[in-house]
């Protein structure tokens with residue numbers, strides 16, 4: 001028998017990036033809203049994901065200044081990294097952002113926040129520690145956690161995941177990272193620059209979702225910084241001992257190897273948080289990738305939506321926030337809004353940054369065949385990149401022969417900022433002509449986008465036909 005009974009318009013399970021956005025929107029639109037969180041307000045992104053990882057990367061970038069900015073005539077001393085102080089910085093950043101996601105802020109918006117683990121007890125009812133909640137609409141936003149691969153011995157060996165890494169206050173002597181996806185690559189570079197030896201062990205190739213040409217340039221840069229990247233390895237066993245961890249693997253040539261490290265980070269993908277929800281009781285279908293949803297983010301139970309990492313699609317904070325808007329439109333405005341990932345960007349915050357939107361070159365070739373133009377512009381051709389000595393990298397944009405932009409990838413300084421122009425252009429279905437004709441302020445890195453776009457017209461503009469035309473017109477005074 002439950003102690004309390006609540007009857008509300010919307011119940012949201014999980015106060016991470018997705019759940020917080022739905023709850024804030026629903027309450028401000030006048031819907032009675034309950035938000036249930038079993039652990040920390042803000043979820044993964046604030047506490048164990050985006051925020052601490054980017055704060056750690058900021059310290060790492062500072063520690064690298066002696067090398068990256070030596071050419072500017074300013075002599076930075078060799079860094080003396082105190083990981084305890086770095087850790088304090090990381091947690092101060094979390095604390096500075098936390099009020100935005102706090103219980104107090106949400107209650108002030110009119111949301112009833114309940115702390116505890118929610119589970120379904122019926123198609124439109126959930127229970128949290130004796131409180132039963134009936135809701136017209138329920139939104140599952142329970143996120144994901146690190147997937148620990150079934151490597152023999154791994155469960156016996158101490159290892160970090162994103163849940164524990166940011167509590168560490170001692171610099172690893174040699175960090176072995178399992179997984180060369182965005183978490184593995186960002187954390188590998190952060191630790192290398194802070195002073196650790198780092199080895200990345202990747203089963204296939206690093207950053208498999210990004211453009212291989214740009215990934216390969218990033219990979220070379222990471223290797224130059226001293227990170228050992230081992231691709232195509234198969235880890236056969238992990239053992240504890242000798243004050244650290246030993247990883248046994250078969251390398252890409254089929255040879256057995258042992259690698260010894262002081263610490264291990266597992267960054268080998270994510271598992272959706274579906275287990276503790278009793279989804280069967282609400283008739284909600286799910287699989288290993290998460291809760292099954294349609295394009296309107298409805299589950300097999302039409303009163304229940306699933307958003308963010310638990311919904312099995314792209315796993316980013318900006319996607320969880322985008323999902324929240326789709327659910328608000330469906331649940332509160334009764335609009336049949338659907339997700340559309342055609343202009344979905346992502347950025348990996350290595351230095352240099354790697355940013356991408358829509359199709360890679362390979363995907364574009366598969367879709368458009370020969371109806372394709374690949375535009376490239378290197379950073380070293382940009383004056384601002386030269387003044388700031390940030391000349392590594394390039395932009396690669398893909399258009400159809402008629403100039404419709406179908407994809408863009410950028411490797412280089414501020415790539416995460418530069419990609420936004422391309423996100424807008426792709427989202428609005430713009431022709432490359434719009435970017436080529438834009439007046440870009442000088443000297444900015446943004447001119448790289450304009451120059452790449454303008455290069456679409458170079459062959460036509462300087463063709464013999466155009467030159468003949470110009471000569472002809474000059475006869476008329």
Ligand SMILES: Cc1cc2nc3c(=O)[nH]c(=O)nc-3n(C[C@H](O)[C@H](O)[C@H](O)COP(=O)(O)OP(=O)(O)OC[C@H]3O[C@@H](n4cnc5c(N)ncnc54)[C@H](O)[C@@H]3O)c2cc1C
Nearest residue numbers: 014016017018038043044049050118143308309315316317
């Ligand atoms: C190291 C790392 C770095 C990242 N960096 C970036 C980045 O730079 N940019 C980016 O866009 N994305 C990044 N991500 C991904 C991003 O963190 C996630 O995509 C995002 O947090 C997903 O939001 P969510 O709302 O789906 O889930 P979460 O933020 O994980 O929130 C889910 C919440 O639900 C709660 N919960 C779970 N089950 C229950 C239950 N039964 N009852 C009550 N509460 C429950 C959890 O405690 C949690 O607070 C990163 C992830 C990691 C791990």
Ligand SMILES: NC(=O)c1ccc[n+]([C@@H]2O[C@H](COP(=O)([O-])OP(=O)(O)OC[C@H]3O[C@@H](n4cnc5c(N)ncnc54)[C@H](O)[C@@H]3O)[C@@H](O)[C@H]2O)c1
Nearest residue numbers: 149179180181182183184201202203267268269315347348
């Ligand atoms: N900057 C960002 O936006 C950012 C940063 C971090 C994380 N994220 C999000 O979090 C998600 C999870 O990140 P992730 O890096 O853990 O996962 P991921 O799935 O993107 O990459 C995991 C990598 O681990 C490899 N792997 C898996 N099992 C392995 C094994 N046994 N041995 C060796 N390699 C193995 C895979 O081949 C893959 O390349 C990302 O996909 C992304 O959506 C985003």
